[in-house]
Amino acid sequence: MIPKLEVSGVSYSYHSLDGETLALSNISFDVSVGEFIAIVGPSGCGKSTLLSMLSGLTQPEKGTIKMDGVPLSESHSAIGYMLQxxxxxxxxxxxxxxxxxxxxxxxxxxxxxxxxxxxxxxxxxxxxxxxxxxxxxxxxxxxxxxxxxxxxxxDILLLDEPFSALDYQTRLSVCDDISSIIRKTHKTAILVTHDLSEAISVADRIIVLSPRPGRVKTVLSIEFPDGCIRSLDRRNCPEFSNYFNTVWKELKTYES
Known part of the structure; x- marks a missing residue:
């Protein structure tokens, strides 16, 4: 089955008068139809830049991005983009x-x-x-x-930290509401966030990026019991803390 989104070997550099800085290196992953993906990583690892490339606003320097098997630049698929x-x-x-x-x-x-x-x-x-x-x-x-x-x-929703400007209590409530809406409408969605709890509470899979230049360090599948569907329900499940510790260890590896 053709993935909804296919990212293969994508790299990107920032250019300035001082030279160029490699922001993302050899990024590859697939997203299936109806899947909810979260992308996490340290500040400055290129998460928002990657989302900008998935939207078509920024072009990768290397690699390809395909939507429904067609190069993104030639695709007629509609992309929804929610910013901060x-x-x-x-x-x-x-x-x-x-x-x-x-x-x-x-x-x-x-x-x-x-x-x-x-x-x-x-x-x-x-x-x-x-x-x-x-x-x-x-x-x-x-x-x-x-x-x-x-x-x-x-056809696909790109969410760039859409809850970051909200206070904590409102953030929990709105994240729960919006993630439930996305699932009920069966939308394919990709969320960029620095909040590990948020990622675990909504995603089917989490892509962990390394510090700059951002590389895919690991991809973690998230599974909860049938009764833990909503974001707030997931946070109260015993599996939640296990996933949090796993992702946290992946991120801390680069700080040692």
Missing amino acids: KDHLFEWRNIFSNISLGLEIQKRLDEPARLELLEMMAAYGLAGFEYAKPSELSGGMRQRAALIRTLALKP
């Missing part, structure tokens, strides 16, 4: 913000409007259609940003 900030426009109300992508693509017809309203109701934003972003909590803003992304029906 929600990038909601204050001069537009929430409904206008989440419908912006469809509006730009001239796909905002009546059925699409009704679907957006249904999504707002399903994700706890009913009644806030005409509110301004500043009137919403951080968690509500992130859910609005997710609806805006899902409205375009992406």
